[in-house]
Amino acid sequence: MMKKLSYIYGLLLLLSVSCTDDFEEINKNPNSPDVVTNVGLLLPNAIRASVNKSYSSAYDRGGIAANLLASDFASNFSNWTRADATGYFLWNYYDYIRDLNEVISISEKQNLKNYKGVALVLRSWMFQSLTDIYGPIPFREAANAKLQGISAPAYETQEAVYAGILADLAEANTLLGAGNETVTGDILYNGNTANWKKLANGLRLRLLMRQSKRVNPTAEMQKIVADPNTYPLFTSHKDQAALEYLADMQANESPFYRSGNGGTNTKVSKQLVDYLKTTNDKRLFIYALPTPASSAIDANGNRPDPSKFVYAGDLNGIGMFPNANITSPSGMLWMSIQFSPDLASAKGGQGIIMSYSEVQFILAEAAEKGFISGGSAAAGNYYLKGIKDQFAYYASRVPANYAASYLKLSPASISADDSYFKQEAIAYTGTAAQKLEKIGVQKWISLYQIGFEAWSEWRRTGIPKIPVGPVGPGYVPRRMFYPADELRINEANYQKAVSWLGADDLKSRVWWDVN
Template structure:
């Protein structure tokens, strides 16, 4: 009798938990959401939300752009001094999971008659990029169980190695699945429905991730690089083929433009202005404006990590804002993956012996493509720049040559520049002047505080395996 009561109790508890999950899934349903969502609308929303999340304030110019010293703060300087909390980095996580990945998973799960396999492949590629941003920033993340609310409300965290390996496989499968015969896609504001564009983006992402793992898993990196370079015509092959969202029509408003229309918090960092001056770099005039005070004739950057009073004392009109082109919706796309980056990645793969190419020549092509990306097309100017000893490729220290020029080329792409700086260890940046981390620069984002309360057991397991959840814990890919 007692055993029967226990058995009945267990059954009732199981039914109760199952019902709770179902009810919670219903409670979390957005009452304003469309009951019969269409794949083209979901795709547009996911692309726009993902690009804005990448390009906007929280994950870019109020965090990662400050950490890698492209920009600095002229007021409200706490983020520039590394004063962050577990509520500082919620946007990348919450928007990435709750909006972008959720919309993309919906497309992927549609029946074939509602979304052809090209929609599903494109959704997988864009989702892979989102997961890549998440693991680059935080490390271990929910990946395999992510978005499966009907199966679990507390997804397990996968290690960064597992995530990168999973993404490499997903991207390959998705790129191979793209087939013009399967039907067209609509609502694509990144590539205008071009399946070739998505194939090239997927392969370029695989190349990027292969180099993320190269210091840890060189043979896996070699295998992937061999696959993506088997036909270079299937990689991004020009500035016009870059993965980017062009804010050229409503409601595609550039988040940088929106911010600067009402705020005046940021200036170009002294670190990058000094470097561009030292290299006689023609991109300086594209990256920065001269100060509003006409008595100041040079570009003036703001040092990283100043106190509010020290920053204010420099003078709003005596320091350089980012060039006004960055605030024009039609002229400043959210750059997701550029042609110069592809060339730098090929150059590094060759330098590491993972690709049979000429590293020095690919490096020159990468720098040239970056100059051309910013409308610097004069061959004499480009040649003069490349022939400087400080710019010339150094095979004895490829990480320095590629790292410094890639850092310049990734101007404005805070999250990607932050990842590459940690991986290549160049340029060698000095910590913020009044930073609070004992002379160190953050090397990761902190998990959102809600993870501790809503997914506590899995959060604790991830932290135990990865290291303390603070700004200075190096991630798996960050070897040196």
């Protein structure tokens, strides 16, 4: 009996040692490996998740702040809370920045220039989005707990963050295309480093213009524009930075496709609808749906002719919508199957990081202000290119089945003839101030559903003038609160950032937001 017990004890001891030896191996998470050998594995989620977050946050908050969309909840800006920051205002970008830091670290060790360039561009866009929303942010030390053991990263001023991002984008421009490796896992550009290079330079122009009231952008902008071989830019909407969604599996669908809103709580703003109607702008049929009341099926099972449809927006800051049936939901490209199972598209819309049109409007403003050569004549050319390509882009996104639907919407429906461009509100005429306002308005329209970019442009330019509704704090926010966790786990660095801002509230202005 003793021999048997000894044998059993020995066997258990052996198994115990074996289990202990294998414990680390057995308990490794295969989806979060300690050692990454193929950095391309880290790219798909970083791209998809960040673009989806930007895309959905544009609908939830960004478009509302810019008065492109109206909401019966989020437009009451007193409801913007610290709890909103992580979910709606992109603070969780730091999760994806952590993965990109790892891509950069591994790429440096293995001399993977193309991978590093892609990661620098993508990370730069995320940092730009964050700093424009909050002001000072954790930057060089951000998301480096795994690589450097930093769990309480220091904040940096927005001026320093902008300088760092611009330096990273300039480095990316030299790296992309200089490596021998093929980039895998790139679901945005399928490994096309030339297009990533165009995005890098477009983002440089975005940042240079945004900080232009603080830092003169002339030398850097002229360097980019004067040498397109070294500093290429988008040539049309066909190479702009837009994530194409797929209908083959739920993970790759548009984030709006299965959303729960169904067009009831968020509408198109009155300001946008009225402007598009006044100028007979056919983008109205992309940005908005007819009001439910005007397009409803009658007692005989018929819908009215589309010429009878009504398009009407609502005002932000009025509280609950008085009657949701008499205002227009956002366009079908952003609508869920809950609203229309037959017409909702899993891949009609795209998650846009930066468009060709935005780059053209930046160049138009730069030429009009003398930052780049060409003066008003060149500015008018850039301006027209920006508008025309917007129409061409949205015409290309209309799903084929819309033509036979009650919407009767085809690519030909989204067009602009000569009469459109001859209108006083559109034609590139008038004083310099009037021309800059026309650029600003067209840029505002073009930034529909592109993150928080329209809000940032409104803060920078004041164009267009946004009415303030009676419900809420009485102003449109200039920034967002930091998340509550920062007060708890990174308090000393948080307090330093607040001292630069003056106060951690919605009225404080970020560095480039100059009166």
